[in-house]
Amino acid sequence: MSAGSTTRRPRYGRLIAPLVLILFVVGWYQFSSVYIQGANNQLVASGNLAVYVPVQQVSGYLAALLDATYATVVIGLLIFAYNLFRFRRSASSA
């Protein structure tokens, strides 16, 4: 990183953006596991099999989504930690 970039005014939006991303993916996973599964079960109960999705597919979706969520959380935390380090440096030099 150049010296110029460390003396720039800290940007709070840039710092919290990875946390917003983490909240988004974690929220999506929670939403999927609760509401999408629930809505799918409702379709079975009401006998509407035209748009019902087999259980194996829902399980596959949730398992893949969980992996994607973990990956995104790790990446988001790494970016946040890096930005926090830069943020503290620029705040102390300002």
Place this chain on the structure above:
Amino acid sequence: MLPQQVLPFGFLFVYAAFGVSGFVLGWVAQRGNYCFVNAMSSVFTTRSYDRFGALLLLFGVSALATGTLVVLGVVPAVDQYYDNYFSGWYIVVGAAIFGFGATMAGGCNLSMLYRAASGYVQNWLELFGMMVGTYLFAVLIWPFQSFTMANGILSTKLGAYNEYLPYDLFHSVSTTWVGVTAVALGVPLVTLGLFLQHKTRSKRLAQVPAFTGSSPLLRAMASPTGRIGPLPQVGLSRVRIDLAGAKQMLLLKKSYGANLSTALLAGALLLVFVAGAGYTFNYLVITSSDGGRFLEYILLPFGVNLSLSTPWYNDALPILDPSVLMVLMLIVGAFLASYLSGDFKVRIPHQRKRLAIGFSGGILVGIGVRTALGCNIGLMWTNFAQLGYDGILFLFAMLFGVWVAVKVQRRLI
């Protein structure tokens, strides 16, 4: 024919492949500023065919690559036509509405998503308008449209291999005729795409000295429209510049060129074609269904389940499919690409009327894509890879819609 799973690892693997493909789509489209609508509108506004040529390359390469996989026996032919739906008036009408609405709103289905993830508020409103448009389509248009489809009124009625060009042209789905069809469809598209790009670049090269002299620095600059990358260099200096350019791209300091983006996007499509073989068949790169699903999902916590009672939602839209994860990861990929490259910024247009235009354009996008049974990604691009003919209908109708929108924009904005 029984489904043959090329990679028998189960649905976890299939969904993961769609997720990876979505991430690549979002990342590459953001870094390459890839937009179907911009590519088409630039044909009518600046007479530039560079991006449109890249689109034709994308379609041609996709058709040739999927056809080659079938010919080599890697993927069975059934995976190219199994889920083919009907064709009819609705594709032409829907594509024209979509082309018009997307041009007014400022983004096709792909660019709407990656720009929304990059902070463009106009595209947030376009996405919201698309949800509203999808609902309007479901209650107002779908009952009539499904009636015409069921009764064959200006519509085919059979789907599957009946919508497959090798069968339509040669009454065969053997690998020989699939190969012949892939070459007959793909090679002219690739040739035309390269020709149009060469024509545009030659024209630009001829114009450059008149404005900038022959300074290498100025020759390497992007055009004021931002649609064309650095001009071709020659000799050893070009190799040096290309290596430097590749490094700049890896460091996210330089955008991807149109053709590099095209190659990467085609790779993302091939990934799901192979991974989904025997599972999701020719259900490849899909983004517009989730414009409808998002509204359905938003309403679920409020106790409203559209798939129980509302037309289209209750008979045509599965509550979940691999495109959900694809679109989610597309958003994540586009956000990370824009954030890490420093492009991310919440952008509110200075002209407030652009917000209203974005929203109303989004409504038209929602109505158009649902009427056409898919968008520029899920119906046009994917259908070229399926060796169908709906993509060709969609292409010309969308071009018409874009042309009308360009005319209207010149008067309004």
